[in-house]
Amino acid sequence: MDVLELNAIHPAQRDLVGGKAADLAALIRLGERVPDGFCITTAAHHRGEVPREEVLAAYDRLGGGPVAVRSSATAEDLPDASFAGQQDTYLSVTGVEELLKAIHACWDSLHSHRAIAYRVAVGVAHESARMAAVVAHLLDDPRFAPEKGDRRRPGAAALTTAPKAAAGILRALARPAAARARVSGEIERLRTHPVADPSSAAELLDLVEEATHAQTRLDRIIWPVVSGLLVSAALPPLLKGIASDDEIHTVLGGMPYNVTIEMDLALWQVAQRATPYREILLHTPPDDLAAAHLAGELPDIGLSTFLDSYGHRSAAEVDVGVPRWSENPAPVFTMLANYLRVTDPEQAPDRRFQHAAARAEAMLAELTRRARRKQAVRGRVTGFFLRRSRELTGLREAGKFAGLYALRDRRRRLLLIGAELQASGLLERADDVMFLTLPELRAAVQRGDDLREVIAGRRSAYARELRRQTVPVALLSDGTDVEALLPARASDGHTLTGTGAASGHATGRARVVRSLASASIEPGEILVAPTTDPGWTPLFLTAGGLVTETGAVMAHGPTVAREYGIPAVICVPGATERIRTGQLITVDGATGTVTIDQPVTTD
Template sequence: MAEQAERRAPRQVGTVISLARVDADMVPAVGGKAANLGVLLAAGMPVPPGFCVTTAAYRRAAAAAGVQPSEPAAQTRGRLESAPIPEDINEDILAAYAGLGGDLPVAVRSSATAEDLPEASFAGQLDTYLNVVGPDPLLDAIRRCWASLWSDRAVAYRADHGMDQHSVSLAVVVQEMVDADVAGVMFTANPLTGRRRETVIDAAPGLGEALVSGAVNPDQFTVDAATGEILQRSLGDKRTEIGPAPGGGTRLLRRQDAGRKACLTDEQVRSLARVGTRVEELYGEPQDLEWAIAPDGGIRVVQSRPITTLFPLPEPDNHDGGARAYLCASLLQGLTRPLTPMGLASFTLMSDSARSADNGPAAYRSAQIGMRMYVDVTPLLRSKGGRRGLLRAMKVADARSVDVLAYLAADPRFALTRAPKLASLKAGLRASPPFGLVGQILRALVNPAAALERVREADHALDRMLVLPEPASGSRRLDFVERLLTKEITPAVMGVLPPAAAGYVWLGLARLLLGRLAQAGELQAVLRGLPHNVTTEMDLELWRTATSIREDPESVRALTGEDPETLAGRYAQGSLPTVCQGALRNFLARYGHRAVAEIDLGIPRWGEDPAHIINALANYLKLADPELAPDRVFRRAAENAETKAAELAARAARSRGRQLGRTVAHSLRRARETAGMREYPKFRLIAAFAVLRRQLQLVGQELADAGRIAVPDDVFFLDLTEARVALRGADLRGPVAERRQSYLREMRRRRIPRLLLSDGTDVEAAMAGRTAAASSSGGQLQAGTLAGTPASAGTVTGKARVILDPAGAHLEPGEILVAPSTDPGWTPLFMTAGALVMEMGGPISHGAVVAREYGLPAVVGVPDATMRIRTGDTVTVDGAAGTVVLDLSGVSGGGR
């Protein structure tokens, strides 16, 4: 233990150390790259010998050069490049270099203390110099590696990852140069699909620099790591090669006809894959390796780091050990960001209690993966009835998932199992709404007014449940929260669902009766301007709030002249202009329980932080055209919907008789009476969540006062059991800090698998890879056209605004909102948008429903829309055809 402690202390290691003496505990002294190489050497892996110039040397050199923490990065970089290395460090470096064999060619690589770690790879951010020959070039290369810590790209990378710029130090690795015949990179898990135990190897002739820098189109091989089978091979043109130049440095060579033959034999490919497997087993996680094949044919590993971009694996289950499929419930809720641990725990409790009450099997077993909610749908996929029901549900909830699930259905691991018809029927019902609601829905079909009255009664009952008499202890507050989550909330929320369900049944009946008499998008038009939609009512109330503020010049000056965060602070202090303070207070009194990502208990509500709402009000003040005022738009939408319903009924009467016309008219009238209630169950759920959040905040305050957590909101990085343990005296500041770090890391993740397999495969990514070749052939959409699912009819051309997080977002009136997904917290932006494009969702997803009500053209389920469209691009959204056409004649182009 004493020896390990000594090795962890950078100053005690010295300024130069052999890689053979480096171990995993020495990252502060040697950086991530050198530490990994030391581990590989100790394990007997084929790593070229070398030494490390430690972080102690860097710090002393920086001090000698006069580097100041407050100076600009460019100035620091210049000092490190030009200042001489302290003499004793100089001598240590040259002695170690001589020990390698005189003027031996070496590779000089940067090794940062935050590099090649699970949290951040720093790949490509710091400098490497190959074929360095001689003492003076070696010392110069080391200085330039030090300076690269302060390059613009490295500084930006640290800022993007939330790192303190001066918390990172730099060591330098010097290794014997491999005069490679072939070199490349190897991933021990497929970096595109996420599939573990599937090795991907890129290879090119000469030094690996050509491949890493993108100067060559390499050969690529995909290998089944378990069997050694080469699953796929693709030959690149390999027209360029980087090799060592005489006397030092590298040179670019041009090659002719190099693409006709693979640069690796099958046996070399398998040998590399076996090396990759050994390295992965050594570290216990997938690795990204750089390798070279020496002139003697031997493999050399010159670098290994964790693959930081892989989506986490599901926890192993206790089932049959076969492949499992997990559907992302977070995405179905319009949420791409991670959930706090308390938010995840709350949904697990609700899901488990609902399944227990229904005596349901593992068909709805929930899973927490990557701090997001997933559902194990394996039993449904393996059952004919379950698969049919799941596909039917996804068709309206998230249309893109239908294609992904259908693709997975061809996988033999998810083949249908023979089961009695009764079991298949049960599986299908499990993928459908709870059977107990059918009677209530039928009653709502017959008497909508009575159904709405029952909703009001259920509201009063829920309000009574949400009261906890004071004073209450922390333990009692947790009991209250747990009881509501496990027993009270779900039945109460389900009790207000029947009216909306009845509305969509009536709409379905009208669709059936009309058949081909109704054109695409016409029935959607009937659902515009619906009554009883709490989200629409909220947005219109926000518009009325803005209208009242517009009449007061002092309030307008404040909203347009100060940033939303400052104004939110002034609101909390009660120091906003009187009109603005009162109008905002009135709005938040009714809607302050809402928020962006509001299904997460750990997210502050608008009542706690109204910056987002203040920003929306400021945007509304820019809307000058009275015809575009949201209240007028909504009124016109309702009038047009009534007109369209009458038109469809008349069309049915003319074509098939007056009785059918009357039935269609009745069906559409009933649909409009109650379909707007679709948003209400979630509205009530979030109202209940706000009460639970307040109770948990009080528990957090108690724990923070006792020193068991650092701040009250840390309670949301625990679950209920852990909070009870903390109340009994446990100090949980350490686990909370680790979870906050994981949460921030997941916040940066852009791609979330819709459907994830237990081996890590992102099914949608795998599907895209398999169909890429077919997509490039004839019969596809024209260039610049993105396809999705029609959500709200209409065609609009305008400038795109890509928004990943609505907090503080700026949207000019008429701009086309391009978003990953939306929940009610986004809808204030809808009021001034010209159209909506979403990566997620289906015809009844939140964004689609609200867009239809506003008469906003919308296309949902557009893969990678936020990456393929840029802010400022001119796009045409056709909500009936489900297409988004980019104007490729502009400067910004159509993608990235």
């Protein structure tokens, strides 16, 4: 046969059907939604003759109508050579003769000048290239149809958005307090907005599958957030020759109006109320405390109020499969125990934050004076941007925080579906739904498919992956670890080099933490972790410094570290392996180095 249906292609037939057809077939096997279609094989291309009768029969099975004819070469979609755009695609092909003509044209594009030049450039032999062609049904979906009379050119959306963006940004810069009020009001609306869920699993799944139309009124949040990011990004060029990077980072310390910092300080207040129960909270396993809290058996320390505001958060909170703190507050009890270990009033999180804010305000005044000495106008502009950075940059966490409410609703609906399937005997546990794709879940809901064996295999793989000590920062498409290709950084045996992300200098005992669930940290210890996200930030309030193996200067962890006034060094390869808990280490945020008091083995 010279024509194969896409859903009938076997993984071993890649040379017969080409890269694109093979990949589409793989997606179909995974349960993804792929338009119906068929492939004219490389064998037909090699003979130079379109198998007319087979093509017409396959086209008839599609129901005729408009189709796309796409190249599917054997030298295509390769790990190191995508051939993107090098061979031709024809859209809205209708009718038998047009279809046959498009297939011939698609074949001919294998030998176009650009395809030949690309093969030469990437070292693919011309004689090894074979061409198949994919014919796929064009979807008639109103969601993708242009609106009547819509004749906008490419870029028209940007032209529409630009005035709105400019107005929103200028409005926030002119009245930052009002901008903050709009953000807070929208977050509160999302928190208290009543959400009704249907009673049946099928209806719940319909809601889950629907395209996400956020209930957030984006303009109320996005432009104040963007305004804060813009003014903070403007500071380095504006202060060039006036301030060092460390001094600019100092201005960004103790930053107000950051919802993540407000969360951490709110938890500190819970810890203060929990002081009478200190011994119980320090010596009872967090899982037991969580169970007791959910059962209503613990005294009121303000935790329920805290969870009303922040219970939709967690570590790895953008993963819908991860339980929220409201479902499992064990990590919150772990962090409360860390707070209760603070006995020095000067190390109290609120006091440390106040000190960082005072340093920031003092540095703001000093840099404004320096700018004025250079030039009066520059001084006024610098002062304005520095002040606005203090008034708006803290809002950077608000967008993600607001988006977590939709994720909370999605997770709740999935768990309700899981509970119904568990009751009918199709799942062992309600949260088994997190190990199914949406098409698989649809099959279980509508047809009663029993997928427990599939879930068991995936749970086993997940548990195995959780034991993995390190995860590559980046992989090439062929699986190569990018870091393995980089030259080794020079080291004297006791100095590790990364990227300075928060200014300052701190010496303390290291505490290596790979999981937030076991994150016991003494006041003043240096937190060493693979990575961090907002769920980890309560630990920063008592840590002396931060070292991570991955990250970015503007990511959540380093940003919050700056705002707490603790030094941070990120992107330190193998930090959790080369540093051991209890070692005395020094973190220097200015030089991006971590110094250990004894040589580090490199084997």
